[in-house]
Amino acid sequence: MRLELVSFPVRDARFGPRLRFADEVLEIDRAGLLDLVGRQADFFRSVQVDIARPGERTRIIHVIDAIEPRCKVAPAGAPTFPGFLGPPEVTGTGRTHRLEGFAVLTTGNIPGAEGSQGLKEAIVDMAGPGAEYTPVGRLTNVVLRFEVAEGIPVPEAVQAIRLAGLRAATWLAEATRDLAPARVESFELGPADPALPRVVYIQPMMREGDIHTTFIYGLPVESLPLVLHPNEVLDGAIVSADYWIACHRIPTYLYQNEPVVRALYRRHGHDLNFVAVIACRCLIVAEAEKRRQAAQVAKVARMLAAQGAIITMSNGGHAYADQMLICQAVEQAGIRTVLGVDEYSDTDGGDVPLVIYVPEARAIVSCGNQEARVDLPAMERVLGGDRFVTTGNSYEEAFRRHPAEPFTIGIRQIYAATAQVGFGRLTAREF
Amino acid sequence: MAEPIRIVHYLNQFFAGIGGEEKGDEPVGHRGGPVGPGLALQEALGAEGRIVATVWCGDNRFHEMRETVVSDLLRLIEAEAPAVLIAGPAFNAGRYGTACAILGSAAAQKLDLPVVTGMFPENPGVEAGRRDMYIVPTAAAATGMRAALPVMARLALRLGRGESLGPGDIEGYLPRGSRRNFFDAEVGAERMVAMLLARLRGEPFRTELPLPRFDRVPPAPPVRDLPRARLALVTEAGIVPQGNPDGLESWRATKWVKYRIAGLDALAPEQFTSVHGGFDTARIRQDPHRIVPLDVLRELEREGRIGRLHEDLYVTVGNVAPVARAERFGREIAEDLRKAGVQAVLLTAT
Numbered sequence: 001m002r003l004e005l006v007s008f009p010v011r012d013a014r015f016g017p018r019l020r021f022a023d024e025v026l027e028i029d030r031a032g033l034l035d036l037v038g039r040q041a042d043f044f045r046s047v048q049v050d051i052a053r054p055g056e057r058t059r060i061i062h063v064i065d066a067i068e069p070r071c072k073v074a075p076a077g078a079p080t081f082p083g084f085l086g087p088p089e090v091t092g093t094g095r096t097h098r099l100e101g102f103a104v105l106t107t108g109n110i111p112g113a114e115g116s117q118g119l120k121e122a123i124v125d126m127a128g129p130g131a132e133y134t135p136v137g138r139l140t141n142v143v144l145r146f147e148v149a150e151g152i153p154v155p156e157a158v159q160a161i162r163l164a165g166l167r168a169a170t171w172l173a174e175a176t177r178d179l180a181p182a183r184v185e186s187f188e189l190g191p192a193d194p195a196l197p198r199v200v201y202i203q204p205m206m207r208e209g210d211i212h213t214t215f216i217y218g219l220p221v222e223s224l225p226l227v228l229h230p231n232e233v234l235d236g237a238i239v240s241a242d243y244w245i246a247c248h249r250i251p252t253y254l255y256q257n258e259p260v261v262r263a264l265y266r267r268h269g270h271d272l273n274f275v276a277v278i279a280c281r282c283l284i285v286a287e288a289e290k291r292r293q294a295a296q297v298a299k300v301a302r303m304l305a306a307q308g309a310i311i312t313m314s315n316g317g318h319a320y321a322d323q324m325l326i327c328q329a330v331e332q333a334g335i336r337t338v339l340g341v342d343e344y345s346d347t348d349g350g351d352v353p354l355v356i357y358v359p360e361a362r363a364i365v366s367c368g369n370q371e372a373r374v375d376l377p378a379m380e381r382v383l384g385g386d387r388f389v390t391t392g393n394s395y396e397e398a399f400r401r402h403p404a405e406p407f408t409i410g411i412r413q414i415y416a417a418t419a420q421v422g423f424g425r426l427t428a429r430e431f
Numbered sequence: 432m433a434e435p436i437r438i439v440h441y442l443n444q445f446f447a448g449i450g451g452e453e454k455g456d457e458p459v460g461h462r463g464g465p466v467g468p469g470l471a472l473q474e475a476l477g478a479e480g481r482i483v484a485t486v487w488c489g490d491n492r493f494h495e496m497r498e499t500v501v502s503d504l505l506r507l508i509e510a511e512a513p514a515v516l517i518a519g520p521a522f523n524a525g526r527y528g529t530a531c532a533i534l535g536s537a538a539a540q541k542l543d544l545p546v547v548t549g550m551f552p553e554n555p556g557v558e559a560g561r562r563d564m565y566i567v568p569t570a571a572a573a574t575g576m577r578a579a580l581p582v583m584a585r586l587a588l589r590l591g592r593g594e595s596l597g598p599g600d601i602e603g604y605l606p607r608g609s610r611r612n613f614f615d616a617e618v619g620a621e622r623m624v625a626m627l628l629a630r631l632r633g634e635p636f637r638t639e640l641p642l643p644r645f646d647r648v649p650p651a652p653p654v655r656d657l658p659r660a661r662l663a664l665v666t667e668a669g670i671v672p673q674g675n676p677d678g679l680e681s682w683r684a685t686k687w688v689k690y691r692i693a694g695l696d697a698l699a700p701e702q703f704t705s706v707h708g709g710f711d712t713a714r715i716r717q718d719p720h721r722i723v724p725l726d727v728l729r730e731l732e733r734e735g736r737i738g739r740l741h742e743d744l745y746v747t748v749g750n751v752a753p754v755a756r757a758e759r760f761g762r763e764i765a766e767d768l769r770k771a772g773v774q775a776v777l778l779t780a781t
Contacts (some may be wrong), residue, residue, distance in 0.1 A: 116711035132614070197631040209711035259620035271628055308627045317709055317750070338627040340619060341640065344751060349609035351753040352643045363630055364640040365623045372612045411612070422619020429598030429613070429639060430606035 002188040003231040004095045006073070006181040010102040013051050013140050021175040026099065028142065028172065037144055037168050043152055043160040048145040050383050052105075054138050056126045059379040061388060061403050062145075063122040063415045064106040064158070065240055066136045066251035067165050069099040069173035072236075080170045081236045083218020084163060092187075092231025097176045100183075103139045103253050104172065106165040107384030108146035110157045116209045117154040121389040121399065122246035122415040128377045133417040133426065135254060143383045144168060155211050162241065187231050187265060192273035199272045200306040201230070201260050202297055202330070203421075204282035204322050205250075206242050206315035214250075214281075214314070215239040221281045223293045225300045228277040230261045238279075242315055247370045247417040248342055250314045254416065259423045260310055260340070275304050280326070282319035290325055298329035312340040312420045316370075320355040331360035338363045342418035343428055345369040347410070353428075367419065368426040370412040378406045435481040436591035439508045440469045441518040441534055443527045447487035457489030459503045468576060472517065475584035480591060484511045490526040493533075501537050509542055514591040516542075518564075520549025520579045521556060523571040532560025539563040545590035549579040550605075557605060565596065565604040600637060656738075660774040663741035665764060667749030668715065668722040668781050669707035670698070681708030684748040687760045689767075693742035697726045709750030710781050722779050741773050749780060 009024055016027035030049055038047045052058045072078045074094035079086020105124065113119050124134050124141075131137030144165065148157040205214035205221045213220040216228075217237055228237065238255035261277065268274040280297050284290045301309055309330050313323040320341070327337050339361055343353035349369060381404070388399035398407035411417045418426065444450060444457040446467045465473045466485040473482050486507050493500050508516060516538045518531035528550045535546035536559070546564035550556050551571045560566060565586050569579040582603045589596060597613070599606035615622065622639075629636035654660050671679050677688045692698075698719035705712040705719070715722045723744065731737045745764050749757065768776065 115716070116713050197628075199627065199631075209713075259618060260623060263618075263620040263624045267624055267628070272624075272631075308631045310623050310627055312623075336627065336630045338623045338630065340623055343610065343640070344753075345610040346753045349611050351755065353610060353640055354643065357642050359642065361642060362638060363626050363636060364638045365619050365626060366639040367619045368612045369610055420619075422621075422623055425614040425616070425618050426612060427615045427619065427622075427639060428610045429600065430641075431596070431598050431609050431611045 007100040037164040057380040058126040060124040062385040066253040067169040071173035088217035091235040119243040208283040223281040282322035294325035294329040328358040343369040444489040455491035518548040523551035528554035528556025532556035535564040665745040669748040682750040687747035689743040
């Protein structure tokens with residue numbers, strides 16, 4: 001299974017008369033894009049489109065998802081996001097074009113979205129210290145702002161926004177379809193020296209309640225192991241629908257550019273033998289279901305003759321319990337593990353960092369303390385909404401202010417800041 | 432070249448060369464320049480730092496007249512206008528280590544001075560002082576002097592230049608109890624793979640998050656006489672009257688609250704809701720009894736199977752609660768229940 005990922009680096013984007021990519025500049029036909037994403041007219045009261053560039057004093061709020069523009073060039077007719085924009089065929093072979101350094105950010109406001117169907121505030125700053133924390137702060141972003149019509153049930157509203165975002169991402173990448181590739185990366189699990197250790201990547205993906213989930217080929221992740229080829233992860237099989245706490249969401253963009261998959265690929269055939277990705281669920285509700293999954297994940301890892309496993313997670317709270325149970329079962333199967341986590345060490349760094357642990361969790365990489373606070377400066381422009389989403393919590397004092405103002409917040413409010421897949425350099429240690 | 436960084440060095444009577452145990456009552460003293468281990472320390476500091484004075488006190492004297500001794504020492508230290516205070520190293524000497532910790536804390540808090548010392552990790556001075564100073568781990572005995580001094584000198588020079596230090600396990604000091612964020616050299620995914628390869632090769636590796644220690648709470652003994660007991664309902668499910676009159680937070684709650692349920696036979700969904708922000712509350716908002724079974728307890732009360740239901744419902748939200756705060760809520764609620772003569776609690780969590 002061989003995937004050629006063709007990168008077209010985007011230096012800048014601007015609006016113009018037609019969709020065109022030349023000299024690393026993406027020209028976007030604004031009316032054409034609005035026409036495309038506004039097709040579900042019954043759902044949206046209005047749709048706006050803007051461009052946000054790195055270094056601009058722009059703050060984007062109400063971020064829903066970030067998607068890297070992709071289009072499938074070969075095999076002919078293969079869907080770019082199978083399960084959403086085509087049948088759920090196995091992806092990860094052939095040739096896919098990508099706009100590198102670029103993302104579609106869906107943002108918006110959904111009337112009546114509250115409680116367990118609520119979307120928590122998620123912030124992206126394009127300049128200043130906030131931009132350092134989020135994986136999309138250094139990208140050129142097309143920001144789509146959806147105002148959902150009154151009376152649309154929340155699950156339908158988020159699905160409409162999701163489809164619009166995926167369509168926009170595909171449409172934009174179409175600008176490169178007939179262009180000569182700038183850079184081609186090949187992903188193939190070629191033969192490796194049998195002496196190298198066999199490594200699997202165990203990736204629990206969040207799912208909770210009606211709207212918060214992770215889609216695999218268009219359907220919500222299940223609480224049993226699913227063996228994936230790493231190319232499937234990189235090539236559009238996974239779509240994010242986590243709208244809970246901003247910092248440990250894993251945007252679709254981070255599945256398309258999965259950092260652990262890429263890191264394991266880099267070492268494949270040199271230091272290790274990358275065997276497979278084992279996708280499973282976190283935030284499972286029932287204890288028996290949690291334990292069944294952990295046991296089955298360990299069984300599959302053993303059947304794959306794995307010697308080592310990286311286990312990440314997404315979201316928080318009892319997602320840690322799912323991760324720790326998997327760690328325990330996998331270690332007890334004789335497989336060495338390393339965990340990726342983020343921390344709840346409180347604002348002063350003095351609290352117990354994890355919700356739960358097992359004694360087998362001896363090797364942990366921290367993607368940062370989500371409670372740490374950061375000062376964000378004033379911005380000149382706000383995209384995505386007019387005022388912050390607040391749950392009335394006293395910790396969200398800053399959210400009573402206008403989003404363009406300077407304020408101090410916990411990095412938990414910054415989009416994907418502590419995503420436990422380790423995209424960035426943020427970490428925490430005891431000082 | 433810039434002026435060398437001014438450093439004052441603290442020693443006990445033994446290392447100051449005055450005498451052993453028999454000189455433990457030696458009063459506070461001082462002298463310009465390095466003394467005893469200060470000579471090797473000065474060598475490790477090189478031209479960048481200068482021990483401008485050494486101050487000392489006998490270990491017994493220090494602990495017997497602690498307040499006077501500390502204020503005398505602070506006065507002597509302040510007069511030298513140092514940029515850094517170095518104390519010890521004290522190795523595994525308990526009284527000396529504690530003296531270094533107490534003096535160091537005072538210098539850090541009152542003179543705003545960075546303080547560097549060295550101790551064996553199990554020296555009681557470590558617990559006393561780790562939050563206020565940088566303690567370099569040393570061997571138990573003074574044979575560890577040669578290894579400790581260069582690390583202490585390096586940290587002292589960096590602090591003296593006003594630099595902030597990285598995490599303890601990388602810089603070589605004992606962690607000070609505060610986990611802080613920073614940007615590492617490598618991204619997280621690469622660090623995960625590198626750590627896994629180290630484990631698979633049997634090489635040493637360092638977890639970025641040593642496992643915390645949790646308290647184990649032994650279960651309470653069974654209630655002896657339930658038909659006579661006063662039973663209270665306590666929950667962290669965020670059940671509050673509609674409108675959330677006390678503004679109970681949906682996560683990281685800053686308070687616990689109580690609501691009168693005397694005279695109520697049920698928690699009607701029109702009257703009560705849940706503000707918990709950590710799970711899907713739809714089912715318990717439909718019927719709050721799914722988490723606070725007031726209806727069933729009223730039946731049991733009428734049937735005489737429990738003595739009496741306490742008149743207040745105790746509520747907080749356990750979502751993302753700092754452990755220390757959760758412990759405080761527990762103590763406060765227990766105290767309140769005890770005063771009210773409650774013998775049994777039905778504690779429901781989510």
